[in-house]
Amino acid sequence: MDKTLNEAVLFFKSEQTYQKLFMQFKKKYESLGRIGGTIPVQLFTDEELEVIGGFFGMPGSRLNEKGSISVAAFERHLADTRFGDIELKSLLDAYFGEVIISKKQRRQEKKDALRRYVEVLRADHPHLRFWFDYLLENRGGVRWIWTLLDKTPDDFAAMTARLDSAYRSLPDSPERLPMFSQRITGDPHAFDLHAEQGKLWLHLLAVGADVTFPLTTEDTNELLQNYQIYRDDLLNYVTCAGLYAEADAGMHPVWQSAVKENTVQIVPIRELVKLTNVYPSQGSDVWIVENSGVCGTLLDYKPDVPIVCTNGQFTLAALMLMDKLVESGCFLHYGGDFDPEGLGMAQRLLNRYPEDHVKLWHMDANSYMDSNPAKELSEERLEKLNRIEHADLLEVADAMGRKGKAGYQEALVERMAEDI
Template structure:
C-alpha cells in the first residue's frame, strides 16, 4: 500500500507533467513498463522534484531522458510500483494498444463479412473512403447490406422514385436523402458503375448520377429536350407533341409525359438523331428542321434514357453524335451499345474534317486531356484523335449537323 503522505508528495504539481507523459507511454505500450520518455521542457521546480524522485542529479537545462523501469524501481521502495501510482493518481489505465488491435480485428471481420454480402470493389471503395470508420461494426454492416439492396434494385431501364426505393429498403422515404451515410456509400457504388468511380462534386452532379442510375427524385422536374417528335396514335400527349412539331417548337418532356404517350414516341423505322448539346436543337428549330431530334444535354439522365429506350423499343433508327473527347467517346459507346444506335458523323474522317474546318476558321481548339477511350465503332478514331491531340465539340461542327437535319 502507498501512504497518503507519499501520494500527496507524488501528486504535487511539479510532477504532474511527468505522470501525464508516463501514462501516455504505458497505455501505448499495452500497460507494460518499458521504454523511455524524453523532454527539455522542464521548469526549475520540476527538475528539482525529478532529482528527488529519481535519486540522481537532473541538470538545470537541456534534455532529460527518463526510463520507465528507472521510475518503477525507485517507486517500489515506498509504493507498489509505477502502474499502481499511475492508477492511484489518475484512475484506471487503458490498454490502448490492445484497443487498437481489437478495433483492427473487428474491422477485418466487418469488411470480410461485407464482401460476402456485396460487391467487393464497392466494399473496398467504401472502406478506403472511411465513411463508416467511426460506426460500430453492426451498424456499419447494416448500412452495407442496405446499400447492396439499393444497388441491386436500381436499373436505368426501369426508373424508380428515390423516395419510394428508400421507404422500401430503409423504412423511411428520407433514407436516401443527401447527407445520409447510406446515400453517400450508395453514390460511391453508382460512381463505380456509371462514371468510372468519379464521385459527384456537388448537389447537381449527385442528382444527375441518381437519375443516370434510374433513381429519380420525381417524374416532373427533370426533362429531355426534343424537336420534331410525332407519335402515332390518339393520346392527348401524342397530339400535343405533333402540334408542337408541326409548329417547329422544341419540347421539354418529363418522364411522366413520356409514359402518358401510351404508345411509341415515333412510328417504326423513323430516323431520330441524338445530339449532346442543346445548341444543336436551338439552331435546328430556328432553321425549320423537321427531322426528329433528341438532346442528351451531357451524360444522359434518367428522363433521357427513358425516352431513348422507348424510341429503341418502337423500332426507330437512332443516330448519335457527341463531342470528340474521351468522355464524349465513352458516352457515345454507352448510347450505341445500350440503345442500338448508329454513329452520326462520329468517324475518324468526320473528326479530321471538323478539325480542319476549325483551323480554317481560326477556331481555337482545346487539347485532349485524360485517359484515352477506344471507339468501338471505328478503330481509326482513337488513334487519329491521339495524333491530332485536340477536342472537337459539337458547337464547332454545327453546320455539318444541321445540313443532315434539314
C-alpha cells in the same frame, strides 16, 4: 513477483512526486511505444527534483543542471533497487492499473475493431458484400464513411440495413426518389441526398456502377438515372421533333399534332412513362445532337426531320426516349461536341445500344480537325480521355489528346444539314 510488484507500486505511490513523474513516463511511452525519451526538469519544482534526484543518487540541483530526466536511466537505476526484477513498463502498468499501449497501437486496435465490425455487417448483408469489400480495401474517398462508422456504429448498422433493403428493391421502371424512399422505408425523406443515409446510398450506387462518387448535381442525377431513379419527373426532360408516339390507347394525339405542325416538343419523364412506342415520322433514321443551337439550325434546314436534342449530358428522359426508339427498330446517328465529355457521351451510347442501331455522326478524327479546335483543355479534362476505350473513338481521342483543344458541332452544322 506479484508481491514485489505490489510493494513497488505502494512505495512509489507513497510519494506524490512519483505520481507526477510516472504520468510523464506514461505519456512518453504512449508517444514512442517503448521505454525511452526524456522528461524536461522544468515540469517539476525544486522540492520534487530533490525527491527524484534522491532516486538517482544525486542532489536535485545536479539533476536540474542536466536539464532532463532520462526514462531509460530511471529503469537502469530501478534495477539497482530492491525492485530490480521489475521492468519499468510492468511497474507503470501496475501503477496505473492498465496495460499502457502506444497511441499508434491504440489507433491500430481501434482500426482493427472497426474492420471486424464491418466484416460482421458484410456477413449479415451478402447483397452488399461488394460495397463492404470496397470499404475494407481502404481505397480513397471513404475516410468519411469510416469516421461515420466510428462515431455512431449502431446508427451505421441501421443505415446499412436500409441500404440492403433498397439495393435489393431497385426499381424495374423509372421511379421518383421520394417515392422509392417511401416504398423502402416508409419515409419519403430517408434517402435525401444531403443526409448521411443519402450520401451512403449514393456511394453504394457509385461503387456498384464502378464510377467515382458524384460531386456535382449533374453527376448525381446521372448516377441515379443509371438505376432508374430520378429526382424530378417534370424538370427531367428531352427535346425532340419529327417523332410519333403511341400509348395504350393507340397513336398519341399530341405527338401526332406536333409532327403535323412541325412543332418541337419538350417532353418530361412524366409523359414518357406513358408511352409504349416511339418512332420517326419518316424512315427509320433519327438524328441525335447534343447542342440545342445545332438542333435548331438543323430544324431550320428541314423542319420535319426526326431529331432529338439531349441538351448536354444525357438525362434519364433522353435515355428513355432513345431506348424506345431503338426498341422500335430505329437507327440513331449521334453527333456531339469534340471534348472529353462529348466523347464520353458517344462512348456511352455505343456501349448501350447494338452496333446495328447506333452510329457516330461526324465524330471522327478528320471531323475533329475540320471543326477548328480552339478552346484549350485543362489537364484534368484531358485525363478523362483515358477512359475512352471504344474502338470507334480511339483515333479522335488520340488526336484530341495531342492537340489539347476542344472543337464544337456548330462548325460542322452545314455538313450535318446535307446529311439529313
